Amino acid sequence: MYASLGQELPLNNSGRQVRDFVHVDDAAHAILTALTAPQAGGATINIGTGQPTSIRHVAEIVREHLPATRFHAAPRPAGDPLGGRADTTRMTSVLGWQPGITVDVGVARYLSWLQVTPQAIPAWLPAERDRASAWNADHEPSTSPRRRQPS
Template sequence: MRVLVTGAAGYLGHAVIAALAERGHEPVAFVRDATKAPRQATATAVGDVEDPPSLRAALRDVDGVCHLAARARVRESLTDPLPYWRTNVNGTLNLLDALTAGENRASLVLASTAAVYGTTATQPIREDAPIAPTNPYGATKAAADLAAANVAATGQLGAISLRAFNIAGAVDGHPDRDFTRLIPKVLAVQAGLAGELGVNGDGEAVRDFVHVADMAHAFVLAVEACSPGEWRAYNVGSGHESSINDVLATAERVTGQPVRIKRNPPANEPRVLLADSRRIRQELGWQAPNSDLSQILSDAWNALTSSYATRE
């Protein structure tokens, strides 16, 4: 398949391009800057999801789309929500419009998020849990999912939404440089790129971390499985329960040094957030062989230190 990957220059985009190429597909990187396209891409298309003409041009002769382009910072979405609605919702609508404008019926896989569920008390979270986002980021991703489901119901395309929980690790030496996320921030502290890590409360909040390589493989399986006229949502998580303190202890083992932390008051956040990923395992045969916490942090640490050593 010839597969367009929007947001290909990003952290997850690099991993998805690599996974598609390894599977024998032809990944096309859709990026705003051609110099940032992943090296494994078969071709590069320059454009923006907020620019419909560039989308239509990029979709020529494409069999599938992995739609990753989005704004994805929860706290930022609370203080500046409009750009999230423009990119995450309008960008997806532009893509759906371009996909349905011609006769080509390309498969569509959307990068969705556990944030669409909000703070549900039932754990682990299943796909039939209520959609109740508590922030603009989650709300915009829920809206994008619903738009894709509505269009798929017309028979004009097949779509799958992959609801990720906490993606971490690294593929092909490409680290996650978003230090607002827990694991990148911990490792930034260890590498001397940040002063300390703020830990809310007792550090016993539990999360579900999935290796970016395993997440990327989910995109490959999904784009192969889309069926015209159908939309499906899949939760993607490792099934491993890891507390914040577990992450700190693992980071200390991997890096060989203690983590400098600052204890903050408890935050208004879920005590437990876990994925029930049985549906994607049973229906698509997905597994998470790389999602042991030690491997996630080791791969992320090696990519981060190698990346910054190369820059010096």
């Protein structure tokens, strides 16, 4: 949404964190499959692709579709995991199912949907034009020594 408004995309940690992105249509299909799979009753099943995808890669896909997209370097927030991927072994064996929508296709679908559904952009979002600068100002290292707070 930010890129569609011409705003910079902050890439925390240069976008090196990875996530296992699964398209909402695939997630819904997996859940429906689990509801009818006899072996799925009472089982914990991860739904995912099993493939790690970097945040930077997703941002670059966005830029392929919206070439004016700019990135802004930002530090990694405290507690933000470097990432991982879902273990899809049980999903594959119990459900006999695999997701079919790649990250590239998912991003393209989302951007196409957003173009024909501009009302999906919250009214407050365009006003956040300077959020990257504000975020950086709040998180820049202090030049003076910090006082230690009592425990």
